[in-house]
Amino acid sequence: MVHPQRTCSHMELLPLVCLCLLSCSGTTSADPAGTVVVEKGSDVILPCSNNGVNLETESFDWTKGQMKVFSYAVGQHSNKGKTGQAEQFRGRVSHFEEELKHGNASIKITNATMADSGDYTCDFPGVHPARKSDVKLVVGAAPEPCVKTVFQTETLAVLQCKAHGVPDLEVHWQDSDGNKLPAEEPQVTERGGLSYITLKTTVTKTDNFSCVATQKNISHRISSEINIKIDEPDNTGWIVAVVFIILFVAYGAVVGVVLYKRIQKHKRDMKQLKDGATEKLSDGARP
Numbered sequence: 001m002v003h004p005q006r007t008c009s010h011m012e013l014l015p016l017v018c019l020c021l022l023s024c025s026g027t028t029s030a031d032p033a034g035t036v037v038v039e040k041g042s043d044v045i046l047p048c049s050n051n052g053v054n055l056e057t058e059s060f061d062w063t064k065g066q067m068k069v070f071s072y073a074v075g076q077h078s079n080k081g082k083t084g085q086a087e088q089f090r091g092r093v094s095h096f097e098e099e100l101k102h103g104n105a106s107i108k109i110t111n112a113t114m115a116d117s118g119d120y121t122c123d124f125p126g127v128h129p130a131r132k133s134d135v136k137l138v139v140g141a142a143p144e145p146c147v148k149t150v151f152q153t154e155t156l157a158v159l160q161c162k163a164h165g166v167p168d169l170e171v172h173w174q175d176s177d178g179n180k181l182p183a184e185e186p187q188v189t190e191r192g193g194l195s196y197i198t199l200k201t202t203v204t205k206t207d208n209f210s211c212v213a214t215q216k217n218i219s220h221r222i223s224s225e226i227n228i229k230i231d232e233p234d235n236t237g238w239i240v241a242v243v244f245i246i247l248f249v250a251y252g253a254v255v256g257v258v259l260y261k262r263i264q265k266h267k268r269d270m271k272q273l274k275d276g277a278t279e280k281l282s283d284g285a286r287p
């Protein structure tokens with residue numbers, strides 16, 4: 001039997017496709033407290049607005065601690081001659097020109113790196129009293145885990161899940177009812193500020209199993225599903241045998257009845273014949 005398997009390779013080899021899928025499915029999230037959580041390598045929008053006041057002829061500055069992230073002042077900005085932008089952000093930050101008239105001072109940072117994580121401030125220097133807003137950026141949200149079958153026999157399958165994200169990452173396997181499955185000890189490695197977790201479990205039933213990656217301190221949870229078909233104990237041979245036996249017995253019964261009837265009829269015929277002969281004999285023997 002052929003079992004559908006999802007492989008990891010497409011996730012690992014085509015990060016751009018993954019990025020697109022993720023930005024389309026909206027992994028980026030800004031919670032009410034102003035925290036934006038994204039995967040490493042994705043593009044992120046940091047929100048800021050000045051309550052609908054047209055900003056085309058105003059100015060705003062984005063900073064991260066002492067670093068200048070992006071500045072705008074009456075048509076001049078960091079990508080158009082305005083100096084002072086930190087090296088880390090050069091060529092990676094843009095504003096939304098068409099949104100300025102609606103008071104929207106949001107910026108987009110491309111290809112987010114772990115170093116981009118931190119607290120950002122959006123400031124309108126021309127506005128009195130000073131208006132500022134803060135956004136916390138967390139880079140390192142776990143992307144969809146990679147799940148696959150690494151071993152399968154007729155009675156069991158060994159499933160593997162690979163996930164990565166900032167170090168509070170927790171990974172577990174569950175069945176379609178949400179029951180957590182016992183798993184082997186996870187293999188954890190840390191690299192470039194991210195932890196990489198591989199978790200294997202053994203399943204013995206047909207079901208859709210999910211690997212769930214959770215990052216509690218950034219309120220992030222993401223999962224991948226895999227459909228596993230385990231061949232149930234093979235009953236078809238028995239069923240066929242039983243059906244054959246029933247048919248055979250039924251056939252035997254029918255044949256038996258027919259034969260019995262024939263024999264009975266034959267016996268009756270013989271008896272009549274015999275009786276007739278006896279009568280004739282006794283007639284003839286009569287004096």
Ligand SMILES: *[C@@H]1O[C@H](CO)[C@@H](O)[C@H](O)[C@H]1NC(C)=O
Binds near residue numbers: 045048099104105
């Ligand atoms: C500002 O513009 C960005 C990019 O178009 C958009 O995602 C965001 O929702 C806008 N914010 C507001 C408050 O309109």
Ligand SMILES: *[C@@H]1O[C@H](CO)[C@@H](O)[C@H](O)[C@H]1NC(C)=O
Binds near residue numbers: 041111113
């Ligand atoms: C994103 O940044 C990383 C590290 O800075 C770099 O290796 C990679 O090539 C960049 N990707 C894109 C699409 O620019």
Ligand SMILES: *[C@@H]1O[C@H](CO)[C@@H](O)[C@H](O)[C@H]1NC(C)=O
Binds near residue numbers: 217
């Ligand atoms: C979440 O917790 C881990 C481990 O406690 C820590 O390394 C990480 O920086 C935390 N992330 C945030 C955004 O607080």
Ligand SMILES: *[C@@H]1O[C@H](CO)[C@@H](O)[C@H](O)[C@H]1NC(C)=O
Binds near residue numbers: 176206208227
């Ligand atoms: C597994 O998921 C598929 C759709 O992906 C669904 O058709 C099927 O009924 C599910 N099976 C179980 C056992 O939940």
